[in-house]
Amino acid sequence: xxxKVSLKKVLIVLFSAYVCYIIGSTQISMTKIRKELxxxxxxxxKLQEKNEKLQDEVKMSKTDDYIEKLAxxxxxxxxxxxxxxxxxx
Numbered sequence: 292x293x294x295k296v297s298l299k300k301v302l303i304v305l306f307s308a309y310v311c312y313i314i315g316s317t318q319i320s321m322t323k324i325r326k327e328l329x330x331x332x333x334x335x336x337k338l339q340e341k342n343e344k345l346q347d348e349v350k351m352s353k354t355d356d357y358i359e360k361l362a363x364x365x366x367x368x369x370x371x372x373x374x375x376x377x378x379x380x
Contacts, residue, residue: 351357362368369375 367375
């Protein structure tokens with residue numbers, strides 16, 4: 292006895308396989324997108340921290356103490372009454 296395979300059953304199986312394929316590929320795409328999102332969020336966090344540091348430096352650069360420090364270090368300036376010290380290289 293041979294069982295007859297109906298067209299309806301074949302179509303149901305093919306449709307089910309297609310739906311499973313679509314769901315699987317969507318899940319894979321979503322996983323890739325989530326990983327990319329995590330990477331981008333980490334980059335954003337690092338850039339925000341760097342931005343904060345730079346903003347702090349800008350605020351600090353406007354203070355008299357910082358300007359004095361730069362003048363002493365980079366330009367070799369001294370205050371009245373101080374003795375300059377020149378390090379050996």
